Amino acid sequence: MRKLLRFSLVGFFVCFFIFLGCKEDEIVSSQKEDIAPILYYTQVSIKKENYRIFKEIIESLNDYHYVKKEINENFSKDVLEEYLKGLDFSKTSFFSFDIAEFRKHNFSLKKDTDNDVDYAYQIYNLFQLRKLERIFYALNRLEDGFAQLDLETDEQLETDFSKIDWPAGELERRELWRKILKNEYLQLHLSGKTDDEIKRRLIRKYQNELKRLKQTTSDDVFSMFTNSICALYDPHTQYMSPMVKENFDISMKLSLCGIGAILKDEDGYIEIVSLIPDSPADKSKELFPGDRIVGVGQGEKGEIVNVVEADIRDVVQMVKGEKDTVVRLEIIPVKSKNNQQTKIISIKRDEVQLKEQAAQKSIKIIKQNGKDYKIGIITIPSFYMDFNAYTKGESDYRSVSRDVKEILEDFQKENIDGVIVDIRGNGGGALNEAVDLTDLFIANGSVVQVKMFNHDVKCFKTSDVGNIIYGGPLLLMVDVDSASASEIFAGAIQDYGRGIIVGSSTFGKGTVQELSPLIQGVLKITIAKFYRVSGESTQYKGVIPDIEFPNIFQGSEMGEKSLPYALPYDTIKPTDFKKYTDLSSLISNLKEYSRKRTETDADFIALDKEIKHLDKSQSTLISLKESTRKAEVGADQAKKSEFDGSKQEESGQEKKDPFLRESINIIIDMIISK
Known part of the structure; x- marks a missing residue:
């Protein structure tokens, strides 16, 4: 990469800051700026239709959100702070006087919403300029090499950016950049x-940041600002642009129409990461992981459009399409010796099933005390449902x-002795699917209560069969x-005494969202809270397991309670439900059996040590002195080796x-106890 030319951009920035009301002497730098930032700057403007969409969103929030917010001066301040946090979370772009002007x-x-949106775009455009300065500072320093870093200076960097303020001037900002x-x-x-290697990696990192910045569209800025407002209502209300909505639909129905290739952006090329089994791309036997797409054409005769350096989102849209239509890809095969060896392949699009994201099953046969126990395991990644086909x-x-x-x-055909349902990492999905899933294990009973934004309470029950x-x-x-x-399902199983819950406390999302169509895109809006049949909410608190496993994050704020503007925990009147059985005595025994096992289990011992080490070592202030840092890294690696060395070296999923593994032991204890 050639050395970047440098010259002063003060004249340009003066014009821009006078527009925002800043003083010339506040932005004058003692160091020369790079010519590159201004060459990469492109003003982003709002689309006319987004003014109407914005008004629709504000009206929907006021009329239908579960929480009624008063739109006053404090709310206005919070909107700005949320927007700034989304743009410049690390406080590396704006100056403190920029922030003062914005405030x-x-x-x-309410009335002049067009002016609100326009100002948000002005803020973004200034952010873009500031960000460009940051990127080209780093690229120029990387060209200079690392000698100027002075690795033995005893200094520190605060990595919790909420503890620092925006830089007061150019020297302070560059000092922060230098430390980062x-x-x-x-x-x-x-x-x-x-x-x-470091130079190559960091140059690529900042070049990718530059590319992402240039690929930011008007719709992206609109989404950022609009969602800054939505976030003040609760963490799960969100404006979804048409593209985001399309991806949401795919995740819910576990299918899409396309060729079935997973793509990534790698150094300006769209690279094939993997092929979905049984997809058109997989069946073609012409496309392989590592192949790079350089052009896309529609149909048998459509022009091949160059996609080198293109936004990956645009390329994905070009590759997807209607069933039974043809897409042509110009690729550089992974085995090509150079970038000039390309070939064109044709693939007919079809419905692609995302099987790896669906419920999966396995059976484990465990011998204990001379007897074989057959345990069925169901892993559920999400509560998916094809809404389009259903409607x-x-x-x-x-x-x-x-x-x-x-x-x-x-x-049942396999005569299993017990069932484990693994919903770890399952972030939820369709509420009615939680009810229908519970229906497979519980007969004739309430599953969940839903309290609407107008305070009406509706009870969802299993089928009457x-x-x-x-x-x-x-x-x-x-x-x-x-x-x-996941929490609706787990809460119902626990309340009815139908099964045992093990693990760590769940996320604590006890709110219901509805997709409200807009002129363009949709508003995912929180319209209700759900409650267990016991009357307890899972909101904020989550579901507390009957038997708790150690958690690497224990002691840290995790889940809903860590999110700003999360709705509080509360209770309502319980439903008239009857437990299947009182499991309290059994749970007490199972806890004791589990405790005795895990006290001597190498993996659990290592995990406990790791948790205690993390509790002592967590600090947001890090040293930038090489010798100090090297000693800290060495100590951490020694501890990690100690933890890893004490873990069991065994194969198999449960090992x-x-x-x-411990869950299998617990359910076998359940089977024996009964």
């Missing part, structure tokens, strides 16, 4: 990378409850990432996953 503006969000670059160098240097009245629509029903019926699919020993595995629909 003079009052977002009315020094920290990035030290991280790679102490991991064994050479200076040449069209299609009888064979796909959903998690339907897939799990088939799995349970297969388990009364025939459960599985009535044997049941254990649910949960963790802090089990949220929403690699000590929590699953």
Whole structure:
């Protein structure tokens, strides 16, 4: 990379800051600026239709959100702070006098909403300029090499940016940039990378930042500002642009129409990461992981459009399309010796099933005290449902409850002794799917109560048929990432005494969202809270397991309670429900059996040591002195080696996953106890 030319951009910035009301002497720098930032700057302007969309969103929030907010001066201030946090979280771009100027503006969000949106775009455009300065500072310093970093100066960097303020001037801002670059160098240097490798990696990092900045569209800025307002209502209300909505639909129905290739942006090329099994791309036998797409054409004769350096989002849209249509890809095969060796392949698009994101099953046979126990394990990544097929009245629509029903019926044929349902990491999905899934284990009962924004309470119940699919020993595995629909399911199983919950406290998302169509895109808006049949909310608090496993994050604020503007925990009147059985005595015994096992289990011992080490070592202020940092890294690596060395070296899913292994032990204890 050639040395970047430098000259003063003061004249340009003076014009820009006078428009925002800043003084010339506040932005004069003692150092020369780079010519590159101004060459990369492109003003982003709002689309006319977004003014109408913005008004629609504000009206919907005022009329239908569960929380009624007063739009006043304090709310206006919060909107700005949320927007600035999203733009410049690390406080590396804006100056403190920029922030002071922004805070003079009052977002009315009532009458003059057009002016509010216009000002948000002005803020973004200044951010873009500031960010460009930051990127080209780093690129120029990297060209100069690392000698100027002075690795033995005893200084520190605060990594919790909420504890620092925006820089007061150019010298202070460049000092922050220098420290961040020094920290990035030290991280790679102490991991064994050479200076040449570090230089290449960091240049690529900042070039990618530059590329992402240039690819930011008017719709992206609109989404950022609009969601700064939505966030003040609760963490789960969100404006979804048409592209975001399309991805949401794909995640819910577990299918898309395209070729079935997972793509990534790598150094300006769109690279194939993997192929979805049985997809058109997989069946073609012409496309392979590592191949790079350089052009896309529509149909058998459509022009091949060059996509080198293109936004990956645009390329994805070009590759997807209607079923039975043809897309042509010009690729550089992974085995090509140079970038000039390309070939064009044609692939017919089709419906692609995302099978790896659907419910999965396995059976483990465990010998204990001379007897074999057959345990069925169901892993559920999400509460998916094909809404489009459902609303069209299609009888064979796909959903998690339907897939799990088939799995349970297969388990019955296998004469399994107990079932483990693993919903760790399951962030939720369709509320009615949580009800339908519970229906497979509980007959004729309420599952969840929903309190609407108008205070009406509705109770969702299982079907009236009364025939459960599985009535044997049941254990649910949960963790802090089990949220929403997962918590409805887990809460119902626990309240009815239908099974045992093990793991760590769940996320604590007890709110219901509705998709409200807009002129363009949709508003995902919180319209209700849900409550367990016991009357307790899972909101903020989550579901507390019957048997808790150690959690690497214990002591830290995780889940809903860590999110700004999360709605509070509360209770309502319980439903008239009847427990299947009182499991309190059994749970007490199972806890004791588990405690005795885990006290001598190498993996659990190592985890406990790691948790205690993290509790002592967590600090947001890090040293930038190489010798100090090297000693700290060495101590951490020694501790990690100690933890890893004490873990069990065994194979098999339940052996690699000590929590699953212990869950199998617990359900066998349940089976024996009964």
